[in-house]
Amino acid sequence: MASFALDDDGVVVIIGSGAGGGTLAHELTRRGIKVVLLEAGKRQTLASFSQDPGVAYGQLTWLDARSSSGNWAVAQTTPSAPAWIAKSVGGTTTHWGAVTPRIADWEIRARSAYGEIAGTSLADWPMPFEELSKYTALAEARLFVTRRNGIPGLPASNNFKVMYAGAKKLGYRQAHTGYLAINSRAQDGRAACIQQGFCVQGCKVAAKWSTLYTEIPRAEATGNLDLRIESMATRIEHNANGRVNAVVYRDAAGREQRQKARAVCVAGNALETTRLLLLSQSAKFPRGLGNSSDQLGRHYCHHVLGFATGVFEQPVRMWRGTSQAGLIEDEARNDPKRGFVGGYWLEMVNMDPTGVALAALPYGWGRDFADVMDNYSNLAALMMVGEDLPRAENRITLSATTRDSHGLPTAHVHVDEHANDIAMRRHGLNQAKLVLEAAGARRVLLSEGSPSSTHNMGTARMSRDPALGVTNPYGQTHDIPNLFVSDGGVFTTPAAANPTLTIVALALRQAEYIERQLGSRAI
């Protein structure tokens, strides 16, 4: 691994090592570009991933308290944890479920497809679908996604057999074990999935794609990557011309350091990226970097989520097997006759007893709650992931009440759900209930209280018009040509698909653009 000097102003500094930052680091370094990669968290290994879920949560999670408000359930149920994001080398690709469906053509022209809807800030993505698709296909190959490129699906587990039986009885046509960035066979130097069911705790056999053990070590092997762990960026600085030129961070010992930079790419997940750009406000950029349009932090989307848990007469033992290897595609379509625009995916989900109690079941306690838990072995579960509609007032700001260990304000998340979101959740949960009942459930419990969000999008939206967004179609900020956003924040609208595949696709595309911009001395 390389080591670059703090005053080396020829390096590109990337902040965050997850799906966006980790992929971008590999793509730039393999092109001969020097990269300093700042990661706030520690570096785990396959051996150090804990199999104690409580310990694993602490290993991988960004634990700082945040604050939240609005009419979404999170503001009542877990107000200090509006999002569950990672703080670890590999970012959320360490704990993700690796579900990788594609965004659909009509989803990236949502404003045109759905029309004008009051109370939303719908817009079309500033790129043709063919352009996005080209890079989505490259991302699928990079991630070895199942059911793409001739790669077989994962074998059906117990929980999936329940989902599949119900789906078929209900008349759904497209149900299968899913598109997953999890090895159904040994490939890419990584093992095949052994169905251990601890995807969220970090995959100890590396069957699940994570930048931790793919993109990052490959970037290190180029000799062009300087990865600095436990290095928390606190401020991005700029020169008199309004170009960014350094990143200030706290190192592992808590000392303040200042790395000079030719360009800076922020990939901290929408919450942390927004926070850092807001914290970097200056006399020249009083609303924060990249925010002359006042769009930074707005249009925050997190998907319409809901859980359905069925109680069966016979054992399911859903904990056995890959956490999310099951998908129903039929509802991922735009059919306003259902009472809402946009679509959703029904995804199988396995949970341990704590997960069922805290996330999947509706709020409760007492005899009835304990009776459901007594039936844990006989439970099957699925969740919905749907497109929420962007709203300018759904917004990440700096919290007035919560601070991190450096004394800096953490993110505040405000969400008021749109009526379309609520109608979609009602429909999705009812369909999930019908699936479980068709498979024989004697009782189905629906959880409308979405737990902490893991899909965070829209806060640095791409736009052609600088007045309407934060970044251009390459994630380059409109205000500052050598400042980029490289995470889900750039999504103009959220679509229904789990976002990681698209984050990787956009990072692959952004890397080509940055290489061209550096080569032509545009930045």
Place this chain on the structure above:
Amino acid sequence: MSSREADRREFLKRTGVLTGVLALGSPLALLVPGRSWALDLKALTTTQGQVLLAFARTLLPHDKLEDAAYAAVVQSADADAARDPALRQSLAQGVDSLGAGFATADEATRVTALRRIESTAFFQQFRVRAMQVLYATPLAHVLLGYEGEAFSKGGYLTRGFNDLRWLPDVPAADSGPIPGS
């Protein structure tokens, strides 16, 4: 007496111990010598510990689950309270609000008492703690049939991940090959 000594005496006076006896055939019997168990509390009194144990059992009443499992919830609260004086105070006030007779009251009475405080931060935080800790105990895992991590045994690939037989098998096109077969 210095104020520090006064703090120390106060601290010692407040701390307590929870005790119990394991059921015959308890899975824990393999781990502890004899059948009786004792939990030394670092920040809470015996009475506070007993009230919180009854609180946890009323929230999540599994008749087949012994007190030793619920004691783990109390132990978790006690450990945090020993580090965080504000939490210790809020637990003490919460316990006071339930009244001294709570621990020995019948279940209906305990449920009524909890309903009264359901909107408080004390209740909500303890509810989440009870779920996080109780359902992560080995005793609860045995009760629920949960088998936990399988990495150390090669995963569930050869340990029943697809052994459900009361529904039809999934056609190959919608499933996938089993690695190594």
